[in-house]
Amino acid sequence: MKKTPLPIPRISLLWLLVAQVLVILPHLFHLPVWIGGLWLVCATWRIQVFRQRTNYPGGLTKAFMLIAAAAGVYASRGSLMGLDAGVALLVSTFLLKLVELKTRRDALVLVFLGFFTVLTSYLFDDGLPAALYSLLPVTALLAALIGLQQSGLSDKPWPTLRLAGSLLLQAVPLMLVLFVLFPRLGPLWSVPMPGTGGSRGLAESMTPGDIAELSQSSALAFRASFAGPIPPRRDLYWRALTFEQFDGRRWSQLDEMTRSRPDWRPEGPSLSYSIVMQASGQPWLFALDTATTDLEHTRQMGDFRLQRRRPVDQSLLYSVTSWPQARREVQGSPRLDVALQLPDHGNPRARQWAAELKARHGGDPQGLVDDLLGHFAREEYYYTLKPPLAGEDTVDHFLFDTRRGFCAHYAGAMTFVLRAAGIPARVVAGYQGGEVNPAGNYVQVNQFDAHAWVEYWLPGHGWISADPTFQVAPTRIEQGLQQALPAEDTFLADAPLSPLRYRHVEWLNQLRLSWDNLNYTWQRKVLGYQGAEQLKLLESWFGNVDPARIGMILLACLGLLFGGLALVLLKPWKRPHDPLLRQYRRFERLLARQGVRRGAGEGPLAFAERAALALPGQAAEIRAFAQRFAHQRYADAAADPAALRRLLGRLRRQLPWRPWWRTGNASAGVRGG
Amino acid sequence: MRTQLESCLAAVNQVLLGKDRQVRLALACLLARGHLLLEDLPGMGKTTLSHALARVLGLSYQRIQFTSDLLPGDILGTSVFNRDNGQFIFHPGPIFAELVLADEINRATPKSQSALLEAMEERQVTIEGATRPLPEPFFVIATQNPVSQGGTFALPESQLDRFLMRISLGYPARAAEKALLLGEARRDLLPRLEPVLDHAALARIQAEVPGIHASEAVIDYVLRLVEATRSQPAFALGLSPRGSLALLAAARAWAMLAGRDYVIPEDVQAVLPAVAGHRLRDAADPAGHGGGALVQWLLREVTPF
Numbered sequence: 001m002k003k004t005p006l007p008i009p010r011i012s013l014l015w016l017l018v019a020q021v022l023v024i025l026p027h028l029f030h031l032p033v034w035i036g037g038l039w040l041v042c043a044t045w046r047i048q049v050f051r052q053r054t055n056y057p058g059g060l061t062k063a064f065m066l067i068a069a070a071a072g073v074y075a076s077r078g079s080l081m082g083l084d085a086g087v088a089l090l091v092s093t094f095l096l097k098l099v100e101l102k103t104r105r106d107a108l109v110l111v112f113l114g115f116f117t118v119l120t121s122y123l124f125d126d127g128l129p130a131a132l133y134s135l136l137p138v139t140a141l142l143a144a145l146i147g148l149q150q151s152g153l154s155d156k157p158w159p160t161l162r163l164a165g166s167l168l169l170q171a172v173p174l175m176l177v178l179f180v181l182f183p184r185l186g187p188l189w190s191v192p193m194p195g196t197g198g199s200r201g202l203a204e205s206m207t208p209g210d211i212a213e214l215s216q217s218s219a220l221a222f223r224a225s226f227a228g229p230i231p232p233r234r235d236l237y238w239r240a241l242t243f244e245q246f247d248g249r250r251w252s253q254l255d256e257m258t259r260s261r262p263d264w265r266p267e268g269p270s271l272s273y274s275i276v277m278q279a280s281g282q283p284w285l286f287a288l289d290t291a292t293t294d295l296e297h298t299r300q301m302g303d304f305r306l307q308r309r310r311p312v313d314q315s316l317l318y319s320v321t322s323w324p325q326a327r328r329e330v331q332g333s334p335r336l337d338v339a340l341q342l343p344d345h346g347n348p349r350a351r352q353w354a355a356e357l358k359a360r361h362g363g364d365p366q367g368l369v370d371d372l373l374g375h376f377a378r379e380e381y382y383y384t385l386k387p388p389l390a391g392e393d394t395v396d397h398f399l400f401d402t403r404r405g406f407c408a409h410y411a412g413a414m415t416f417v418l419r420a421a422g423i424p425a426r427v428v429a430g431y432q433g434g435e436v437n438p439a440g441n442y443v444q445v446n447q448f449d450a451h452a453w454v455e456y457w458l459p460g461h462g463w464i465s466a467d468p469t470f471q472v473a474p475t476r477i478e479q480g481l482q483q484a485l486p487a488e489d490t491f492l493a494d495a496p497l498s499p500l501r502y503r504h505v506e507w508l509n510q511l512r513l514s515w516d517n518l519n520y521t522w523q524r525k526v527l528g529y530q531g532a533e534q535l536k537l538l539e540s541w542f543g544n545v546d547p548a549r550i551g552m553i554l555l556a557c558l559g560l561l562f563g564g565l566a567l568v569l570l571k572p573w574k575r576p577h578d579p580l581l582r583q584y585r586r587f588e589r590l591l592a593r594q595g596v597r598r599g600a601g602e603g604p605l606a607f608a609e610r611a612a613l614a615l616p617g618q619a620a621e622i623r624a625f626a627q628r629f630a631h632q633r634y635a636d637a638a639a640d641p642a643a644l645r646r647l648l649g650r651l652r653r654q655l656p657w658r659p660w661w662r663t664g665n666a667s668a669g670v671r672g673g
Numbered sequence: 674m675r676t677q678l679e680s681c682l683a684a685v686n687q688v689l690l691g692k693d694r695q696v697r698l699a700l701a702c703l704l705a706r707g708h709l710l711l712e713d714l715p716g717m718g719k720t721t722l723s724h725a726l727a728r729v730l731g732l733s734y735q736r737i738q739f740t741s742d743l744l745p746g747d748i749l750g751t752s753v754f755n756r757d758n759g760q761f762i763f764h765p766g767p768i769f770a771e772l773v774l775a776d777e778i779n780r781a782t783p784k785s786q787s788a789l790l791e792a793m794e795e796r797q798v799t800i801e802g803a804t805r806p807l808p809e810p811f812f813v814i815a816t817q818n819p820v821s822q823g824g825t826f827a828l829p830e831s832q833l834d835r836f837l838m839r840i841s842l843g844y845p846a847r848a849a850e851k852a853l854l855l856g857e858a859r860r861d862l863l864p865r866l867e868p869v870l871d872h873a874a875l876a877r878i879q880a881e882v883p884g885i886h887a888s889e890a891v892i893d894y895v896l897r898l899v900e901a902t903r904s905q906p907a908f909a910l911g912l913s914p915r916g917s918l919a920l921l922a923a924a925r926a927w928a929m930l931a932g933r934d935y936v937i938p939e940d941v942q943a944v945l946p947a948v949a950g951h952r953l954r955d956a957a958d959p960a961g962h963g964g965g966a967l968v969q970w971l972l973r974e975v976t977p978f
Contacts, residue, residue, distance in 0.1 A: 581978060601973045603938035635935035636886045 008107045011157050012147030013050060016110060017043055019140030020098070023114050024091055026121045026130060031088050032076035035095070038069065042098040049099075057099050065096055087120050107148055114141045126315070128522040139164050170565070177557040181538070181550060184530040202240050202282070202429050202450060205252035208394070208408035211429070212385050215406075215481060217447035221431055222277035222286055223520050225442040231271065231288075233433045234477045235324065237453065237465065238286040238445060240430040242303040244335075246419075248343040249394055251412060251427050253303075260302045263333065264290055264462075268325030276317045276523045283311045286430060286445075288322040289465065294532070295319075302335060303426070304328060304463075317528030330462040339424030339457060347395040347416065354420030365423050365458055369466060372417060376410065376471040379403070383473035383484060407432075407476070410468035411452040424457040428465070433480055440517035448481050579641040580633050587625055587648055591615075594655060604630050621651040674878060675932045681729050681869045682930075688725040688862050689718050689842075691849025698840050698947050699726060699814075701926035704882050707837020707919065708793050708813040710778075710951065714820060717842045720774060721859050723814040727772040730875055731868030732810065735770035737789075739781035741824060745788035749798045763800070768792055771808045775815040779825040789813070790832050810875060830910075830952075837919050838944070839951035878929075885925040886935040894938050894977045895921055898945070901975050902953060908967060909954035920948045938977035945972060 008016075020039070028036060048054040057065070069092040070080065077085035094117050097110050118137050121130065142164035143157075203210065222238075243251035277286060285298065285306040292300060295318040297309040306320070329335075361368040382404040391397040395416045398409050405413075411427045418425035432451035434443040453467040470477045476484035482503070503509050529537070538545045542553060588598055596614045598607045608626030612619035625647040632639050678700070685696045699722060702709045711719045720736070727734035737748060750766030767773065768789070775789055792798050793813050797806045815836070817828070833839070845853065853859070870878070895917055903911030912920070921936075923944040928936045946968045953964040 584978070599973065600976050601942075601971070603942055603977045605937060605939050606942075630937050631935075633890050634886075634888045634937045635933075636888070 008101065008104060009147050010050075011160055012107060012144050013046075013101070014157060015140055015144035015147055015160065016098075016101070016107060016114075017046075019111075019114055019137055019144055020095070022137035022140050023094070023117050023121075025137075026125065026133060027087065027091055027117070030084070030124055031091060032072065034072055034076070035088065035091055038072075038092055039095050042095045046098045046101060056102065062096075062100060065099070066093075069093070069096060083123060087117075087123070090117060090120060104148055107144070111141050111145050111148070126527055128519055128526075131522075131526075135168065139168055142167055173561055174558075177554070177561060179529070180534075181554045181557060183547070183550060184534060202280075204241075204282075205250050206243055206408060206427070206429055206452065207250050208387070208398075208406060208412060211408045211450050211452055212387070212406045214450040215385055215448040219447045220278050221280075221445045221447050221449065222275050223437075223442050223444045223523075224273050224275045224434070225440070225520075225524070227272040230436055230441070230443055231324075233436075233479070234470075235288075236433050236443065237288065237428075237451070237467075238431040238434075239289055239291075239305055239428055240286055241284050241305050241428075242455065243427040243429060244303070244338045245341060246343060246412075246416065248346045251415075254338055260334075262300065262302050262304055262329055263331060264304070264326050264328040266290075266323040266326055268323060271322045271324065272319070273322075274317060274319040274524070276315055276520065276528060277312060278315050280312050283308050285312070285316075285318060285320075287320045289324060290326040290328055291320045291322045293318050293320045296531070302333075315523055315527060317524055317533065327461065328463040329457070330460065332457075332459070336424045336457060339426050340419050340422070342416065342419050347393040349393070349396040349400055350413070350416055351420045353399070354417045357417070358421040365421075365456075368421055368423065369418070369456060369464075372414060373466060373468060373471050376414075376468045381405075381410075381472045383469065383476060385485060407469040408452045410472060411454050414454045414466070414468045415456075418454070418456050426455050428453050428455050432467075432477060435480070437513050437517055437520075439514050440520055442517075442520060444516060444520070580629065580639050580644065583641050583644040583648060584629055587629070587651070590648070590652060590655065591622075604633075615655070618651060618654045621647065621654050625651055674881075677870055677874065678878070678930055684729045684866055684869055685722070685725045688859055688866065689722050690853050691845045692718070692722070692842055695840050695842050696722065697927075697930055698838060698944065701923055701930055701944065702838045702947075703730070703810075703812050704879055704929065705837060705919075705922040705926040706810070706879055706882075707923065708815070708835065710833070710836040710839040711814060711816045711841065712819050712839055713816070713841045713843070715818060717844070718859070719814075719816045719842065720776070721863070722842070723772065723774040724863055725866060726814075728863060728866040729869050730772075731871050732771035732812070732875075733808070734772050734774070735767035736774040736776060737767045738776045739778050739785065741780055741782060743781045743785045745785050748785060748788050749792065749800055752801055761801075763803070763805075765805070768798065769805075769808060771810055772812045772814070775813060777818055778815040779817050779827055781826065783826050786826065786828065786832065789815075790835055794835055810872070810879065830954075833951045834913065834915060836951065837923060838947040840947045882922070882926050882929055885928050885933075887921060887925060888935065890978075891924070891936045891938060891941065892921070894975075895924075895941060897975050898941070898949075898971055901971055902949070902967070907956055907970065909956040912949060912952055916949065916952050920945065923948045942972055942977075 020043070024031075024035070024039060045054065045057070049056055070089065073085055073088045073092060074080055077088055079085045080089060090113075094110070094113050097106065097113065101107060101110060114137065118134050118141075121134065139161070143160045146160050146163050146167075202214070224238075241253055244254045245252050271288060273288075275286060285293070285295075285308060287293070287306050290304055291306055293306055295306075295308065295316075298306055298318070301307050308316075357368050357371060361371065380403055383406070384404045385406060387398070387405045387409060388402045391401070395413050398405050399413050399417075408427075415425045415427050429450075429452050431445045431449040432453070433449055434445035436442075437444055451469070453465060453469065455463050455465050457463050467477065473484045503512075535545060538550065542549065584604065591597070591611050594615060596611045602610070604626050608622050612622045615622065625644065628647055629644060631637055632644070682693075682696060682700060685700075686693055689696060699709055703726065711722070713719055723736075724734060726732075737743075746766070748766050748768050750764050750769065752761040752763045754760075755762045778786060778789070792807060793811075796809075796811055797804055799805075819841075844850075898920070899912045899917045902908045920941065924936050924940040927944050928934075928940045931940070933940075946965065949971070950964040950968050953967045955964070955967060
């Protein structure tokens, strides 16, 4: 039997158009521009169809539009695969569906596609504002869905919206239960994360200019909350990675040398803190020296950095314990050779100076290091984000000619000289300091806090950190980059609107800190609530946690929730007290299972006549029950529910068995008392 | 008693073919001591129905053709001076019959209309200071032509309310009309109708109608119906208490015609269009005749349980 397709009510179309705008709005930031044009064309076309000014496009036109959209995606993304291109393709099909929106079925497809598209926007932005915003398109989609289903509301926009909103509110407890209890499954397949492009923090190798460039970015790198008090700013050296190899211009790390486990022992007081880092696209994590973490697939590398097996593509929460006073590799290690590596030639003046220093201090390497640091403090060196261009011999040029540089210049030069003087040394890259947020008691570290310092090895002491930048510009370490560069207008020169530039405006700064605190809480408590965090919470609530138990708790919660909902909706305390009426309701349910439902206004005998016509085999029993019921209820006769029950039983035996879930809502309409 | 009523219906149905339901409603209306408003086009059998009812029930029958120059005296009667004994003698008007057909009631002036309607309500007339009771039983069937409204005085709501029921006969079904064309002229059949009931039997039956049992469940249903007309925004005005009384009385009469001594919701539903249709006004069109659609809404949406 072919059913005639159901048309789309006007209000549903309206809500669909609204929902579509809301759904694609957050995508517009990363989608090609022509998608907006495509939406305009499709929406205009559909509206004109609705106004009967034009017709639906034919098959050829539709095929052309689809191919054009796919070609557009290919042209702007270079592929039809991958996340970026996939989402672009999804959104364009979501828009194209509009022009073939004829029947209710099409509208349903569009609504469900819309829900999916809302979901994909989380892949690009999972912050609190984005999450709150996504409630809007979801509400509009629900309203469109209601407009499709509810003929009574099909021409009233606001009741539809109100119903959608209340549906959403009713779903909140369910959402909370699922959020807390539902196990987070690992991805079934690897989703390639969208590249945000441009610099996202420290890279695998470093020229001095790299960090200066990073200092222009106000993007967030990570936030750290401490279990105890926050250590002073000058102790916050967040290690990311080390550079051991120098080719005369560029420092880079030696991969094979970092695989083995380093030799160290916890010593002195420890610091416990947790870090939420933003996606960096790199595998290394940030931590204070010397750190351990219990994050899975993560280990300490040979140069004391923490590294995860996979790159950090989404914001990541991990907890760290650091022992700042731990002594590292006191006994030496095979890596010491690498820490003495220098290019075969170049920078003769620096080498010569290193030889002089070595001669002067002979067997006292610590004296040599102190002399070297004192040299930076004594002589005229300047801290600047705009160093002059380096010449052929970068270290020489910086040390003896320009004397202007950024942390990377100082760290690089110092390491070079130490190595030339025979002391194993390496450059450590990471972040220094950060901004303490008093509202949330955490440290926020931005990309402009990127820093480089030096680590050298002394027999009997192991690795020791030293920061030549501190000698030149102590304010950089103690107060921050902005304070260290008062004369230069280079701080965040590329981001004139960044609120970080207006830290001196008190209320603006307060607002920014509070907002940041809110985002951080969201990241830590909501996005970070998975894996170990989830397990920890569940264990503190339910004790020993195993999958079966979690399943039971989940089922129990859902049962409670649905039970409560059923109570509120069905109101069993409002069920008829009248025993006759109760029997009649059973009669109704019995017949409803056979597909015969009483209309709201239908009287008992009229309904029985209709049911008898529909079920001629049981006509006698149906009539008998209805007549007995009518007689007992309406005549001046004594109520005898037992007789009704007997008649009902006879009818039930006569009827073919149908499962209870085939029953519909038998008594719709105005409810009587 | 039931057989008597059944044979009454059968006798009228012989004359008025294929209008079983309307005949039954008219009889129910009469048994409930109400008056009937017939609204239909000319030639649909309004006169035949009223005449046949009068014959079958053994009632005296008078017909008043309402025209614009009809005076109250033409309906109620006048006193005429008798020269022989020098006294005024009252000549009763056509209203002093047991069944009065007021044909095309909306053609007369409101003054004449109200003369009739007052008599209907009071069941007595006061002429020149003397109050004269109308015969018992007293039953008025008024007719209206809904189409040609030129020069007519439509009955106001307050007057419509005095009719227990308003029904329209409608076109006959094809089979009924064929039988009509094949058979004798209906007017010729009328004189041959034998009275089935006498006055005493009719009075007894009428007295039994209020005794038909209406359970609390049915009364609750009537109340729900009435409440719906008063609370739902589609209704310009709700049913008055007189309306709910009328509904219950008509339902009782209908139950009696069905041979039951108790009222079921289906009885209420059967008489609801006739009883409530002319008392309801659609809020969107308060002057028009939206009652029928509203009644259908009531039947569909208000649950009897």
